Amino acid sequence: MRRYVERTLIYLMMALISAPFLSMYIGFFLRAFGEGSLLGIVPQRWGFSNFQFLWKPIAWGLGRTTMWAALGNTVLFAVTSGVVVTVICMLAGYALSRIEFPGRNFYLTLQLMLHAVPGQILLIAIFFLLLYVGLLHRLPGVALARASLEIPLGIWIAKGFFDGIPWDVERSAMVDGCTRFQVWYMIFLPLVRPGIAAVFIWGFLFAWHDFIYVYTLLPGTIKVMSTLIQSLLATEVIDYGYLAALSLIYALPPLVLFVFLQRALLKVPVFGGKGLG
Numbered sequence: 001m002r003r004y005v006e007r008t009l010i011y012l013m014m015a016l017i018s019a020p021f022l023s024m025y026i027g028f029f030l031r032a033f034g035e036g037s038l039l040g041i042v043p044q045r046w047g048f049s050n051f052q053f054l055w056k057p058i059a060w061g062l063g064r065t066t067m068w069a070a071l072g073n074t075v076l077f078a079v080t081s082g083v084v085v086t087v088i089c090m091l092a093g094y095a096l097s098r099i100e101f102p103g104r105n106f107y108l109t110l111q112l113m114l115h116a117v118p119g120q121i122l123l124i125a126i127f128f129l130l131l132y133v134g135l136l137h138r139l140p141g142v143a144l145a146r147a148s149l150e151i152p153l154g155i156w157i158a159k160g161f162f163d164g165i166p167w168d169v170e171r172s173a174m175v176d177g178c179t180r181f182q183v184w185y186m187i188f189l190p191l192v193r194p195g196i197a198a199v200f201i202w203g204f205l206f207a208w209h210d211f212i213y214v215y216t217l218l219p220g221t222i223k224v225m226s227t228l229i230q231s232l233l234a235t236e237v238i239d240y241g242y243l244a245a246l247s248l249i250y251a252l253p254p255l256v257l258f259v260f261l262q263r264a265l266l267k268v269p270v271f272g273g274k275g276l277g
């Protein structure tokens with residue numbers, strides 16, 4: 001009986017803590033699919049009029065911008081960042097895991113120090129750097145800058161996966177005549193597929209929901225989903241149902257990606273240790 005009461009109290013406490021967040025999500029969905037509202041919350045009727053941006057341009061002072069153009073820019077921005085982070089982290093993680101060289105421990109420590117620096121502090125320096133190399137106001141250039149912020153911790157994640165592979169696998173491959181690159185590409189990468197997925201998700205998600213960098217470094221004519229939603233919030237009349245529907249579309253891709261690749265995230269090592277799964 002006592003155990004039952006304790007479990008009931010625990011679940012009740014968890015329900016009370018999660019209730020405010022759950023109510024926000026419920027209200028979000030109600031506004032997205034509701035037409036009109038009673039007391040500002042309860043929809044008067046259900047429908048899909050808030051999703052008209054799927055087949056009509058967004059003409060609220062945005063030059064008839066389409067949601068599909070903004071979504072395409074966001075996908076390009078996030079995928080570019082994810083690919084860059086994955087390639088660099090997989091190469092650096094293998095080198096730091098398997099190759100002894102002077103300054104190796106210092107380099108690993110430096111990566112953690114770099115990750116501790118907030119990206120907003122580097123914004124001015126990155127602005128001038130992109131300006132000097134001719135990549136300012138260009139989507140691939142800003143994606144490279146955004147990817148650089150996630151590389152330090154991504155290297156640690158990749159190194160943890162490579163640390164989990166026995167040395168005998170590498171020695172056997174090199175005895176058979178494989179070079180370092182062949183060992184990395186042909187032997188190790190197939191063994192660390194969950195690591196590849198985890199590092200890609202890491203780079204993709206942080207670029208997907210980025211606002212500060214795309215708002216500052218991209219011109220107003222190049223819209224991504226985050227800046228598009230911000231532009232609609234700056235209008236004189238705000239249609240919150242329309243914004244909720246647009247935000248729902250914005251949130252779907254990372255949710256779908258997480259559902260299919262969540263097992264990879266559960267296997268992420270903690271500083272070279274075993275994964276969570």
